[in-house]
Amino acid sequence: MRLVFAARVHNGQTRKGESGPPFILHLAEVADLLAKALEEPDPELVAAAWLHDAVEKTKITRDEIESIFGLRVASLIAEVSDDKSLPEAERRRMQIETIGEKSEAARLLRLADKISGLRELAEDPPAGWDAARRRDWLQFATDVAAGCRGLSAALDLLFDQAAAASARSIDELRRPSA
Ligand code: ZN
Secondary structure: OHHHHHHHHOOOOEOOEOOOOEHHHHHHHHHHHHHHHOOOOOHHHHHHHHHOOHHHHOOOOHHHHHHHHOHHHHHHHHHOOOOOOOOHHHHHHHHHHHHHHOOHHHHHHHHHHHHHHHHHHHHOOEOOOOHHHHHHHHHHHHHHHHOOOOOOHHHHHHHHHHHHHHHHHHHHHHOOOO
16 A cells, blocks of 8 residues: 555656666665564554655645554654755755654664665766765765664664765776776
């Protein structure tokens, strides 16, 4: 149901990656990371993962999500949704500054979201992003992740691996091709 719902509301949307991957793949990855990393299963957190970008990127409202999926799922999504009225730089600053105030589940969700973002940065970066812009996003993700550490050793490790892969891909970009 949450998969179908997520697929429907994000229908036609793609990620920023140059190959234009369908947006649903990002949601599936974040949900999968959380489903596998948690020692205690948390179906509401996995449901929130499927829907974590819905309020920010679709016309669906928090109230609609709450009426279908319940208060906790809607609250988790609200915790990781940026204020869209703010400019990008301010949204990033807010993410870094407020991460420590979020619930543990919201911090896990945020960490899985950043792992997915870094994997994409390494493997399928947005068209036109030069090394400086990629390095900037890697630093942003690292700053947010710093506030999420210590909750899941598995996710901490996956983040480090994704960050290292991103850093390598940026270094390769800088190296003149033979
Ligand atoms: Zn996301």
